Amino acid sequence: MSFNLLVTVSLAYVVFLFAVAAYAERRSRRVGGAWLRSPLVYTLSLSVYCTAWTFYGAVGYAARSGLEFITIYLGPTLVFTGWWLILRKLVRVGRSQRITSIADMISSRYGKSSGLGVLVTLLAVIGTTPYIALQLQSVTLSFGVFAEPDAEFWDPANPASTGLWVAAGLALFTIVFGTRNLNANERHHGVVMAIAVEAVVKLAALIGVGIFVVWGMADGPADILARIDRSHIADWDIVPTRWAGLIFTSAAAILCLPRMFQVIVVENDDEAHLAVASWAFPLYLCLMSLFVVPIAVVGLETLPDTANPDLFVLSLPLKEEWHGLATFAFLGGFSSATSMVIVAALALATMVSNHIVMPVYLRSRTEGATMAGDMRRVALQARRFSIAGVLTLGYLYYRYSGGSAALASIGLISFLGVAQVLPALLGGLFWRGGTSAGAAAGLIVGFVLWAYTLFLPSFGPAGPFSVGMMEYGPFGLSWLRPQSLFGVEGMDPLIHTLFWSMLLNTVAYCWVSIVSFPTPLERLQGAQVVNVFEHTLGARGWTRGSAEAEDLLTMAQRILGPTEAQALFHAEAVRQGKSGYLPETTPEFLDSLERELSASVGAATAHAMVGQIAGSSSILVEDLIRVADEAQQILEYSNQLEAQSAELERTARQLREANQKLTKLSIQKDAFLSQISHELRTPMTSIRAFSEILREGDMDATESGRFAGIIHDEAIRLTRLLDDLLELSVLENAQVSLSVGPAILSDLLDRAIAATGEMTEIRPDGALAINRDRAREQIDLVTDADRLTQVFINLIGNARKYCDAPEPRLKIRVRKVDGRAVIDFIDNGSGIPPRSQDIIFEKFSRLSDQSAAGGAGLGLAICREIMARLGGNIEYLPGQGGAAFRVSVPLAEARGVAVAAS
């Protein structure tokens, strides 16, 4: 098979993937693309775990080390079958906090720490780079297997150019489909779909080769089993520590690998998919490993000893001249390599751009987030350059390491590197005491140990560590020998690294977490993550009102795109019952905006950007948490505070009201005393002045007689005033003793009219015509006749005094209404102006010319008090033409019941 044809097939396959991805992207924007988000696609996308290392390397692994390769599948299987233990929580946290990567996860959990984000990103880049190199190597090698016959086009001794082309092509694909847009949920349906298709291709290819080997080259399963028995694969002992270590490593890797985090958490559309994947993904792994041993055994038997076991999958069909199957197997391996590189590059690029490039960019712009040009374009560019950068690193590693190491060992080194995130991740999920300082300490300790004991030595004697240093330790310190730390000898290098790095990583994490004091935001985020199932609400980080909606919109448009940002703001505004695009910047809205932004630029950056505009940051919450010992108590505590503060406010209001009442009473009392003083002093003035005049003598008898009359009248007026005051005081204090007895209304009115008839001295001209209906007045009452008559006298007297009509008339109407006798007194004068109607029953509320009245203005006040004591009422009746008063008293029968009852 010609090399050219192979290249053509590869290109055609890539074009096909492009088409699948483009189709899925288009469908995902339309309604009805539900199958794109099915559990099946989710499960297949998880197969990025199975890279070229699995596809080619597992066979090589089996050929070299027997069944040990199984451990690489057992770890993920354990994690997925126990999905509800860790994965479910991880996915829930990822979705609720809009996590974009493993670095974002750690950064978010530990108080949105940007330092941790950078640390995990660097760790992930360093840990993943060899792995990307590994994929480039496997693709290059597989090209080499095919190309050998066409030496004039292909120089196997210098595969660097192939690697370069592959790296460039993968970068292009990833950039095209991974950075089309910065969408709010950071999911890439196109990429995921392409990867699902590749998953099918690689599984079909491996099974195809397996079937060919078992039934084509051997004589069926029985023959294969016999061959396995004969081969040295069966002789390998299972070393329990190494097995346990490898299972642990692969289990940790599936949680911590950036690409696995991407497909498991970030690309997850529905938590329910996890339940399906919990059995479907282990099944996929099982199928992938089904034919590994048969292919390895047959390869060892039939191929020459010089053949690379890592390439048995390709060389077996080639040897048998099955070029079609070999090409299919090549595409399977190609799929494995490309899917891993694409997802890994995407995940790493997201981390690099969100945690390193964007924060640096933001900090370099002094104008702040709103002024910083088109952030969206910057973020996309950052991501594109990051993708190119990650692949360049992978390519350089591949060139530098010379492609010599066995695939499996590179893979395990990589696994163990990213597994250093595990303590911080698990601690973050399950232990609220974990702090960012602890996480950083653990990560650094673990990472340094990994690099020192495994990663750097892996470069061999040509690398940074000389043979002498490996054997005798740096500066001759034997306890620091990279592969025998603290003098522990004879351990497998991988297990040695696993043991020391994980142990010291965990110890450092726990110890520093315990001794360090977490920031309030850390506590809050810790509680949010650890108790993610209890409360689905996000962190209440923002306080109201400090952010300008317009600034936020300006910034959001640059990150989410104008259409999306405007839609988001408009929807919120509508929800708040406003029109337009500028909602109230409530804490809830700031939170949701921060989550939207964090999907595009990461939690720490989003927090920083919103913080730049909202300004107030999280001060209020932080202060509250400082007081409350546990983050969860914040709510309770603040509720208590609120209740207390409401209580205080209520008390204060009551005090204020009481004070106002007292002040008002005091003013009333002063006014009353002032009035009384005035009312008493006025007659006293006349009495004193005239008595002084009389004492001087020197006047005629008529004049002195008249003056004596004035003194007499004023003395009576004074007495009457005092009587009124006393009476009012008695009535108001309810000390009055009523003499209740039967009476007829008509008689009382007669008495009142007769009494007022004597008041001729007040208005001699006031011949008041009184209009009555005696028949209606024959109503039996049980009441204090004298008191009620007093009220009538007052009203009729007022009519006599004040009715200003030329021919004054008073109409007295009597009715029975609802067990009451209602008596209206209506005159034909000009009445009482509306503004005064409210005050006529107040003390001293005389409206005009007091000399004509001859009273102190207490009459109606006394009437009101009397009527209240009699169980009746008196009120002004507006709109009757003249002054009109309505008096109502209970009827005898109703009263009788009341008296009997009391």
Place this chain on the structure above:
Amino acid sequence: MGKRVLLVEDEPNIIEAIRFILSRDGWAVETHSDGATAVDAVLAAPPDVLVLDVMLPGKSGFDILRELRAAPATESLPVLMLTAKGQLRDREQAERYGVNCFMTKPFANSEVLEAVNALFEGAAGAA
């Protein structure tokens, strides 16, 4: 021309008493009992001395005093204020508005006469 005093007061008996006391001493006593029109009455024919009550129908004596002090013709008119509201606050208010003399009711006849004469002579001396 005789000494003219204007008495603004609404109690008929008090008017009669003061009229008797002052006219016996040679004063021409005019009276006005409505607060609302009192300022116009004073401005129409400014007396030599004004005796002013506080509690008047229509307009209080304080307001009348303030308006008179604002008018050029009466800004230095001698004013004796008589009130039954004998509180310190009222005296202070009257003085703030520029009263010349302040007395509370009931009064001694001789004191009122002396005060009116003193105001008249003080004003004449100043003129």
